[in-house]
Amino acid sequence: MEIKIPYGKEKQALVLDEACLNGVLLSQIEDYHPEQTESELVAAAIANPEGSDKLCQLAVGKQKIVIIASDHTRPVPSKIIMPQMLKEIRRGNPDAEITILIATGFHRLTTREELVAKFGETIVDQERIVVHDSGDDSSLVEIGTLPSGGALIINKLAAEADLLVSEGFIEPHFFAGFSGGRKSVLPGIASRVSVLANHCGEFIAHPKARTGVIEGNPLHIDMLYAARTAKLAFVVNVVINSEKEVIYAVAGDCDAAHIKGRTFLEKLCKVKATPSDIVITSNGGYPLDQNIYQAVKGMTAAEAAVKPGGVIIMLAKSNDGHGGAAFFNTFRDEKNLERMLAGFVNTPRNETIPDQWEAQILARILLKAKVIYISAAPDEMIKEFQMTPAKDVNAALAMARAYLNNEAATVTVIPDGVAVIVE
Template sequence: MPTVTLPYGKDSIPYQIPDDRFAGELVSHLREYQAPASQADLVAAALANPIGSPRLSELARGKKNVVLIASDHTRPVPSKVIVPQMLAEIRSQNPDADITILIATGCHRGTTRDELVGKFGPQIVQDEKIVVHDCDESEMTHVGQLPSGGDLVVNRIAVDADLLVAEGFIEPHFFAGYSGGRKSVLPGVASRTTVLYNHNAAFIASDKARTGVLDGNPIHADMLYAARTVGLAFICNVVINEDKEVVYAVAGDADEAHRTGCRFLASKCQVDAAEADIVISTNGGYPLDQNIYQAVKGMTAAEACVRPGGVVVMLAKSNDGHGGEEFYRTFRDEKDLGRLTSTFLSTPKDETRVDQWESQILARVLTKASVVYVSDAPAEMVTDMHMTPAHSVEEGVTKAEQILRDQRASIVAIPDGVAVMVV
């Protein structure tokens, strides 16, 4: 019987699927990709050969106030590899630069000190000036209107920078097309008002707001405009494998370099859909499977494969629970998915509710298929969110069979639902 290995938290779970029920395993080709150099050397080479931009060291000449936007605790960015080299590059031509590392939390909770140490190592946390963005409490500046009409309001630290740069990583993103690049600014260090407008229901419903799509994507268009307007001058983004190691790095212009990285990723992680009655997916393990909110991403890969009326068995440890109070209450308080979706679509852009976008996408998945949710989250919480709780893969598949009333239902496995682009 084929055995698939499913990431769960910081561990992984092997699961055997009977031959006569196995309809395929969808994996990113990054799994077998052999990086041509070490992680540090890949980043160094990218910084030495930027795309569409002078070197970071040249950009830093004469700049007093330099801000480096870094990812938060919800992203498996190998910041220990990237940030020290970016800091060294800046200081090589500007040793007296006043550098602030601004943590791009978007609308997430604040990153803790222990999480910062985990991301950067103790030395950077001790030696560098680090500020955690708060979309509600940080001092903000209005810098214009987005192409879609919303107010562009961004953390003043980023706006006031003489040089604004960012680190990050590129992965498939279920409505922005890809992560990385311009997302460091919006949603990374934008106000809640701006993020909510950008994530409005009409945009989320667009057939261009999908994994792997940038051109024509209204969400991406706003994000790129925000990055340009605020002056994001340079990025260093990486692509990582299933072990969260750098296998590719790109640096330079926030759009041109980012698109180069996206093309590389697409060449490695696009897979053809394989239809099945049951689709098992994960969120790639820690840190992306810490809550139900983030796990919706992995569900969308399964959504592309599961037959209408089928079952998604989603594995996500969810040790942090639901991940968003409004997100949770939306499903707890409304049992009719059709009415829920209608409510989203009738909500004006400037009245978008907190986490509405994630709710809208989860409702879309649940409208197509049932979801059995394998996690450490309280069973009542999972049930409140219109899903069936389970605590092991075996239990999850058994419950899927019970829903389908079919113990011979076909099964597709997607070991990392956020690492593949199902087409």
């Protein structure tokens, strides 16, 4: 049989004997077809908010309004969401001073070209857009202390806004449970200091810091506290399918709307897996597979389905390379994975090093299974991460079978590793 797996803006075709196939794990999102158009879904959500007044009502009398928007690494359909949010705000307050604040979190700064691809020329040319820089202390201000004990420091524009709102999307998240909602503030527009405290080794190692888990998740507790303290008043979040189309939308209070959205998503994306010798997955293609750093997310789905000592085949184009210097340097400088993990867990919360959470999770995966990594990144870079480079999924499958010395090795395929919660 042939299975198409996302890779960059294209797909690779895996050809597989069904006799060795344990299963293809897919979200049921692809089977969900709403009667309304994407724009209609967003409009209906904005018109019927959860746990909040309407956005136009919130805007009345508010002069400085900030809309937090996701960055270039997130496939949020901002061309659909942002015009409606702007229109609704101006319906309540035509004279509002609106700033769109790009939530880069710990990522690199978003380019103008990426902003145009995200919003379109009209919004980029006509609206005030500021790209958040988590390392620019002059643009940040402390507003409290996180439950974890770290300082809560966020962008001044958000802290000084008369009304703070956000757009985003909800998907399974490999340590925050789900993306969206409260994550617009932390890590979205937070200082590196706050992100590091929240993403500490102790929290990442916590058994509740897993895909689809919210209750008792220490990272989520920090994130929701940050959103409340920053007075995030209204969110518009969507659920998208593999074609990046809106199939569901929620709006309103950052927690109430998020609960409704993730409840909907959870029913569609939970899957059960029979452990296999080889698990093949991806990061859902562009824009989520632009670097190795982001691809760790999809690998966690395979981690939950692969047998100990098995092989994970990961497809992620990674045209941006490693995605984080500190992330890369950790693997370049420390080859002993057990020692690396122990170091992370024993690092005090306020001494967390940049990107150690991604390194911590990748090291955990590598201790369970061999990883063959299909990408456009340099082979030597892939090898520094203790992964085996490859360019084609069928060649990678042959490599995996040779490594296991088992031509009959069982295979599970998870075409989009970030779209499912593997139980």
